Amino acid sequence: MPYYSTKTYGHNIGLSAVFRQPKADHSHCHLLHGYSLAFKFTFGCKDLDDKNWAVDFGGLKELKQWLEEQFDHKTVIDSEDPHMEDFYELEKKGLAEIVVMDGVGAEKFAEHAWRYADELVQRLSGGRCWCESAECSEHGANSAIYTPWHVRKERFVDET
Numbered sequence: 001m002p003y004y005s006t007k008t009y010g011h012n013i014g015l016s017a018v019f020r021q022p023k024a025d026h027s028h029c030h031l032l033h034g035y036s037l038a039f040k041f042t043f044g045c046k047d048l049d050d051k052n053w054a055v056d057f058g059g060l061k062e063l064k065q066w067l068e069e070q071f072d073h074k075t076v077i078d079s080e081d082p083h084m085e086d087f088y089e090l091e092k093k094g095l096a097e098i099v100v101m102d103g104v105g106a107e108k109f110a111e112h113a114w115r116y117a118d119e120l121v122q123r124l125s126g127g128r129c130w131c132e133s134a135e136c137s138e139h140g141a142n143s144a145i146y147t148p149w150h151v152r153k154e155r156f157v158d159e160t
Helices: 058-072 085-092 105-125 150-154
Strands: 005-007 013-018 035-045 073-077 098-099 131-137 142-145
Touching: 005 058, 035 058, 035 105, 058 073, 058 098, 058 105, 073 085, 073 142, 085 098, 098 105, 105 131, 105 142
Parallel strands: 013 073, 073 098
Antiparallel strands: 005 035, 013 035, 035 131, 131 142
């Protein structure tokens, strides 16, 4: 039977990121705008460890550090943004710290965070645990959740 645990990094920790959706020419989202992002991770395992834990929350310092490196007072730019050089100019002038990602927005931030968290908890647990999903919240009304289809399909196949 699977076990689940969650870890949340709330809006209060200051992951204040600025980004824009370069392809959203029909919306104000093509403009630079920002949020104090929050993340919630759901971790799973088939068997608890010797302390009866799914994930050792104390071991997730690397995850918080990664979130800070990606989103804490950062300007996150889509790798396909046609104004990339303008953003690098801002960085050269000391006006922004640029992080380039393959896709931006709550959905892509959730996916990027899931990838990092899944690799981390699998490494830390010797493959016993995985990241079931990652949720990125812009504010109380908007969030996106990423769960790869293979997680649900493959994690609980009876191995007997």
